[in-house]
Amino acid sequence: MKIASTITILSLVISGHLAKAQNNSKDTQKVKTVTSGTLDTSKGKMRRARGSFGNFVDKTQTPGYIPHETFDPTFMYEPGQPYRSGSGAPGPMYWQNRADYKIAATLDTNTKSIIGTVEITYTNNSPDELNYLWLQLDQNLFSTSSRGHFKTPIGGGRFGNVEFSGGDSISSVSIVKNGAKGPETTAITDYVITDTRMQIRLKTPMKAKGDKMTIKIAYSFKIPPDGSDRMGMTETQKGRIYEIAQWYPRMCVYDEVEGWNIEPYLGAAEFYLEYGDIDFSVTVPSDMIVAGSGELQNPTEVLTQTEIDRLNKAKASDAKVTIVGVDEIGKPSTHLKSNGNVTWHYKISNTRDASWACSTAFIWDAARINLPTGKKCMSMSFYPIECKDDSSWGRSTEYVKASIEFYSKTYYVFPWPCASNIAGNVHGMEYPGIVFCGWKSKMSQLFFVTTHEFGHNWFPMLVGSNERKYAWMDEGFNTFINIYSGQNFNKGEYNKAQTPDQLIGFAKRDSNVVMTYEDCMPQRDIGMLCYFKPGEALYLLREYVVGHDRFDYAFHSYINRWAFKHPTPKDFFRSMNEGTGEDLNWFWKEWIFKSWQLDQSVSEVKYSAGDTVNGTKGAEITIKNNKQMVMPVIIEVKESNGHTGRVTLPAEIWQALGVWKFHYNSTSTITSVTIDPDKVMPDADRSNNTWPATTN
Ligand SMILES: [Zn+2]
Numbered sequence: 001m002k003i004a005s006t007i008t009i010l011s012l013v014i015s016g017h018l019a020k021a022q023n024n025s026k027d028t029q030k031v032k033t034v035t036s037g038t039l040d041t042s043k044g045k046m047r048r049a050r051g052s053f054g055n056f057v058d059k060t061q062t063p064g065y066i067p068h069e070t071f072d073p074t075f076m077y078e079p080g081q082p083y084r085s086g087s088g089a090p091g092p093m094y095w096q097n098r099a100d101y102k103i104a105a106t107l108d109t110n111t112k113s114i115i116g117t118v119e120i121t122y123t124n125n126s127p128d129e130l131n132y133l134w135l136q137l138d139q140n141l142f143s144t145s146s147r148g149h150f151k152t153p154i155g156g157g158r159f160g161n162v163e164f165s166g167g168d169s170i171s172s173v174s175i176v177k178n179g180a181k182g183p184e185t186t187a188i189t190d191y192v193i194t195d196t197r198m199q200i201r202l203k204t205p206m207k208a209k210g211d212k213m214t215i216k217i218a219y220s221f222k223i224p225p226d227g228s229d230r231m232g233m234t235e236t237q238k239g240r241i242y243e244i245a246q247w248y249p250r251m252c253v254y255d256e257v258e259g260w261n262i263e264p265y266l267g268a269a270e271f272y273l274e275y276g277d278i279d280f281s282v283t284v285p286s287d288m289i290v291a292g293s294g295e296l297q298n299p300t301e302v303l304t305q306t307e308i309d310r311l312n313k314a315k316a317s318d319a320k321v322t323i324v325g326v327d328e329i330g331k332p333s334t335h336l337k338s339n340g341n342v343t344w345h346y347k348i349s350n351t352r353d354a355s356w357a358c359s360t361a362f363i364w365d366a367a368r369i370n371l372p373t374g375k376k377c378m379s380m381s382f383y384p385i386e387c388k389d390d391s392s393w394g395r396s397t398e399y400v401k402a403s404i405e406f407y408s409k410t411y412y413v414f415p416w417p418c419a420s421n422i423a424g425n426v427h428g429m430e431y432p433g434i435v436f437c438g439w440k441s442k443m444s445q446l447f448f449v450t451t452h453e454f455g456h457n458w459f460p461m462l463v464g465s466n467e468r469k470y471a472w473m474d475e476g477f478n479t480f481i482n483i484y485s486g487q488n489f490n491k492g493e494y495n496k497a498q499t500p501d502q503l504i505g506f507a508k509r510d511s512n513v514v515m516t517y518e519d520c521m522p523q524r525d526i527g528m529l530c531y532f533k534p535g536e537a538l539y540l541l542r543e544y545v546v547g548h549d550r551f552d553y554a555f556h557s558y559i560n561r562w563a564f565k566h567p568t569p570k571d572f573f574r575s576m577n578e579g580t581g582e583d584l585n586w587f588w589k590e591w592i593f594k595s596w597q598l599d600q601s602v603s604e605v606k607y608s609a610g611d612t613v614n615g616t617k618g619a620e621i622t623i624k625n626n627k628q629m630v631m632p633v634i635i636e637v638k639e640s641n642g643h644t645g646r647v648t649l650p651a652e653i654w655q656a657l658g659v660w661k662f663h664y665n666s667t668s669t670i671t672s673v674t675i676d677p678d679k680v681m682p683d684a685d686r687s688n689n690t691w692p693a694t695t696n
Pocket of ligand 1: 003
């Protein structure tokens with residue numbers, strides 16, 4: 001999902017970070033060796049405070065910081081188990097269920113409806129017998145009796161539903177295959193629909209460990225014009241664009257963590273879906289082009305020979321090839337059939353979802369994507385004439401190609417045959433192999449929304465976390481990888497300077513935390529808590545806490561362990577702790593579970609004893625941690641002889657104390673000491689970051 005607009009700016013500006021880090025590495029060559037920090041215990045004695053009631057002030061501590069709260073040995077203490085190991089990997093008894101779908105749907109352009117049937121083959125790999133199944137009927141959000149409707153603010157908002165009266169209409173539910181038994185059709189009448197969920201109560205339970213059942217559901221729904229900014233319709237000069245998603249009943253995930261994951265679709269929080277293969281056919285008027293997740297199975301039944309020839313050319317081309325050009329929109333020669341309907345057949349394997357879009361208005365272009373394995377796949381864009389220019393969607397295929405190639409090289413190879421970018425009213429929404437981006441986006445905005453939505457093909461499409469409960473595991477991780485995608489694109493064409501300042505402002509005014517349901521956040525906080533803060537956390541962890549090599553090794557292990565599986569937050573924390581070889585629980589606690597602020601300061605510089613000319617024998621520098629968050633410390637020291645040195649100290653200096661002294665080998669008078677000189681940390685009060693204190 002695209003970040004809210006104010007926060008988009010934040011994610012755009014993140015991308016200056018790497019250049020800064022590279023500058024730092026130059027500076028660190030000049031760093032002086034610093035003796036490890038020493039605590040002067042004589043200064044640590046409790047002293048009597050001025051108060052008349054005998055209060056004591058411990059000068060080794062600061063009032064706003066309690067070390068054992070941050071460094072908490074009981075945090076994430078629960079042991080691993082056979083399903084999920086203490087190392088963060090799937091355990092020897094890990095299992096997950098499977099859902100394969102066969103869908104046939106028709107678009108009725110008169111009633112603006114979808115009429116379909118879905119056959120779900122569900123495999124129960126769990127050790128449990130299942131007496132009932134839970135499915136998601138996401139369209140029910142778009143009904144005026146849904147919880148999401150009642151939860152929508154009077155003014156509307158991005159995700160809710162104010163007055164559209166839609167929802168899934170279920171005309172039949174039946175079992176068409178049960179276990180080893182051959183085809184049969186048993187109508188099911190014993191089902192319950194509660195808001196966006198449907199429970200099918202089984203007469204005969206599904207057996208544990210491998211039982212299969214195929215359920216057929218006939219359904220229809222009216223297409224919401226604006227479906228929570230995730231699907232809908234767009235009117236353009238040459239026709240309407242349909243962006244179709246959450247369009248078939250989908251299985252809830254059953255796992256060993258919670259059993260059935262049955263949180264309803266309320267609008268903000270996204271999805272948690274089972275893996276399987278999806279084979280879908282959509283029937284639309286013959287003058288439309290359909291783009292779908294996966295690979296088109298019947299090109300000769302829907303495309304002209306010219307289009308097929310051009311697609312073959314695109315398969316061998318790094319530059320975009322036009323499949324349907326500006327002058328070909330709406331021409332009879334663009335379509336194989338001149339009237340009636342045409343059925344487009346798509347298939348996508350090992351996926352948690354599938355979506356599609358169709359229109360009479362599409363320009364269509366494509367280029368090949370080169371994967372690190374030597375395999376190729378396709379980058380494609382579908383957009384109306386209004387956004388044909390290179391300042392707009394004319395470069396979309398280039399953005400898609402660069403993003404998929406970068407993420408494939410850096411994180412995990414893109415597993416699907418095609419990556420299609422669709423222009424429409426949806427501002428930014430992701431599905432496997434297809435994304436919907438705002439048709440009015442231009443230049444860097446279009447690049448970043450495209451690279452963001454396709455970044456979701458890694459988190460959560462490939463690493464299948466629970467979006468409905470832990471939005472930060474897809475939005476935050478994705479915001480993090482977008483930083484590097486932005487730096488990488490076309491020699492930094494859209495690279496921007498970064499600042500953590502928005503995080504500072506947020507931390508001062510808001511006590512909400514990352515680890516909460518997206519639906520439990522006020523809409524104004526979603527951009528910060530789901531996107532920017534967790535993205536910045538991973539960025540700082542990689543750049544300033546554990547370094548690139550160890551971070552990347554651990555992050556890759558996490559992705560490899562959990563690709564096409566269902567990791568929980570703890571699986572991630574443990575994978576990173578183990579992979580980097582660090583107990584990072586303090587970091588996870590303060591960034592993900594707490595709303596703590598960071599405030600580091602420089603409080604004192606004293607020259608060493610016996611120093612006759614100030615600074616020639618080194619100095620003792622005192623720094624403080626004034627609030628509950630800790631981070632490693634970067635300090636820049638300037639001397640009167642023109643020398644500038646940098647010192648970095650690990651977060652562990654704060655394990656016992658809020659006041660820290662260390663020796664610095666100065667050779668002349670120290671003119672200034674600055675903590676966090678590049679302003680990379682979210683330091684709540686920068687006015688105390690420099691010694692001597694400056695007065696304004
Ligand atoms: Zn997103």
